[in-house]
Amino acid sequence: MNGTMNGSYTINKNTTNLSLTITPSTTVTYPTETTATGSGCPSQITCTLYRNGVSVGSSSDVKTLAVGVYNYTYNTTGNANYTADSETSNLTVNKGTGLVFTYLNNSRANITIEQQTVIYLNGTLEIGVGNIKLYNNGTLINQGSSPLSNLTNFTTAGLYNITTQYDGNANYTSDFETWYVNVTELDATPPQVLILYPQNITYNPVQTQLNYTVSDNFALD
Secondary structure (H helix, E strand, O other): OOOOOOOOOOOOOEOOOOEEEEEOOOEEEOOOEEEEEEEOOOOOOOOEEEEOOEEEEOOEEEEEOOOEEEEEEEEEOOOOOEOOEEEEEEEEEEOEOOEEEEEEOOEOOOEEEEOOEEEEEEEEEEEOOOOEEEEEOOEEEEEEOOOEEEEEEEOOOEEEEEEEEEOOOOOEOOEEEEEEEEEEOOOOOOOEEEEEEOOOOOOOOOOOOOEEEEEOOOOOO
16 A cells, blocks of 8 residues: 655754863962863854853963952853753952061071171061061061161160061962060170289299189170
8 A cells, every 4th residue: 555654753952061170179379370171062062161251262261360259151052953051160269378587687586686786687578479568676667579678786775576567468468477686785894803813913934723703794604
């Protein structure tokens, strides 16, 4: 029996399955370079990677971003044969840790000196961007770009707080480092030497014994 049979069939859209990754992590510390990568886009459709709603390319964004929270979206509207799809992820960039060093006479340590001693006080910015400040007992003695230096004559006995201060900025935290200068009294009086033996003040060339005492109003050395 000859005849004609009529029928229909349905071809559904292929399902688009996009993915989005951010490396090295979705939470980093400035200044870390990050890479946002979109994948899974069929060649027959157009996919776009967005950062905070602005297109940054078709699949990859490699950046060192300032402190903040960034929304990445990898998106396609599909076409007649592929479905639309969208993947999103947030990247958080936290402040880097600022770091300063303080030097007393070229050493990062407390120091003890006598009155009228002149030493260098220095401050350096090890991690961060911007200016720093150098203080002597709370008084600003220098400021500006690193390194800072101040040649100081300590004329008065006492304990002096020497501090380098970094105020930080949008991308770095603040920091400070403090060391102390202990200034002791100047020993201006010479020690007193008393001869105990022999008691006469005339000595012969073969004198074999001499007893004496030494006293001072300051520490003996």
